[in-house]
Amino acid sequence: MARKRTTPPRQTQARGAKILSAYLENADVFRTAKTNGTTPRGPAVLVLRNRPDFDKKDFDRKARDLVRLGQQGRLSKAKSDRTANNVYHQGGRGTKPGTRTRTNVFRDRVTRRLTRNRRLTQEHGTRETNQYLANKELVERLYGGRGPIRARGEGLDPDHIHELQLDGADTYANLRLMDAWTNRELGREISLALRDVPEGTPVIVRVLP
Template sequence: MPKRRTAPPRQTTAKGAKIVSAYLENADVFRTAKAAGTTPRGPAVLVLRNRPDFVKKDFDRKAKDLVRLGQEGKLVKTKPVRRQLPHKDPKKPGTRKTTTIFRDRLLRQLGRGQNYRSNKGLVDALFRGKDQKRHPVTGPGVTRDPDHIHELQLGGTDTYDNLRLMDAWTNREIGREIGLALDDVPYGTPVIVKVIP
């Protein structure tokens, strides 16, 4: 049986290297099976780890939810499916993503009267996340994004009840690194999640 990795790959712990927030504990099993053209047995064990450039509160909440969903057997590697909804205004062409509509609804609710004054910081962060050309997401604590609680790449649905606000940098980096970690894992494979300090 191949030796299971219990620490991140060596290059991620080298001096000056960026800490990896997601890696596959049993990556060797899936890499070997992919090269041999076979299907590995058992779930993929995804390990999450907080990075110094993440908003810790948001990372902890995301990791806790993914651990719970994995324990409930709800995490499966799938191809992400994003819903495209038509504009309510027939004069506007095209469609909009669920996350865009969710953000716009929040901005409308928070931007009214007394709400705006008490939520100015949140409204500004939501606007910055909306306009990527003028305000690119380059670090934590600047913008807010709608986040899929149950990741789309792990079998989640693109619906409003699966969305909540999260730091944009933390959200995007976790999603990107989970995708990289699961690269050799075939679709339909169950995933369980562990978190290390």
């Protein structure tokens, strides 16, 4: 029987190695089952931990929600579908009709809400009366999240509270803003941690202090 892993993968413990934000505690069980063509028993145990380059507040909030969803039996490995987040958008102010991701539509809606009086300049109001000025930093991070992100704080992303890769619903109610670097890196590492887990397998989440 494969031994249950209770510590991070060896490469993450080496001196100077990059800290993983997600790994599978019982990865050996799923790797062995995949190799032997058998079906593993029990849930996949996903372990999360904060990285020094993450926004701690956003990571903690995300981790708490995933722990809660796992305890409620609502997490499972979902089928990978690159078009799952696509919706038809009728177009509007400055945008053409067509297929877009729901996260990008959400980003634009939030931006428009924050910049309703965007034509005002600093000479035409104060922070209290000019909504654009009041939300300038937030709006700049939303625009920053449209492109590549190299560090914490460079941008904001709409994040699925209940991860799509963990069978979350692609709805606007399941979206909220999150530090883009933290969101993308954590999502990427969760995907890598679950690569040997069959679709439909229940997932529970633990968080390291």
